[in-house]
Amino acid sequence: MEARGKKFTMRQRQVVELIAAGCSNEEIGRRLGVSPRTAKAHSDALRRKLGVTKRRQIPAAYRLMTGHDPLAELPAALGVTARTLTLAPDPDQALAMW
Secondary structure, three states: EEEEEEEEEHHHHHHHHHHHHHHHHHHHHHHOOOOHHHHHHHHHHHHHHHHHOOOOHHHHHHHHHHOOOHHHHHHOOOOOOOOOOOOOOOHHHHHOOO
């Protein structure tokens, strides 16, 4: 992905998505199979590349720069499948289901 001359690797995109999901460096490391220190290094590199000073600014800056919402892939980034909610047509039927 390229935006204003900046390219983001697949790993950087994964880190952005996990930061957007609220994961700590320890959680990012566990999910990506790297050390927390390596996860922090990815975060620091992203901060420099995106021109922000705080880790929590990374997802918003990434979205502004690329137009891609890092939360759009949240279920995949967290390693879960998306679930759909099925609503019962009427309240009586919903009670019958329980």
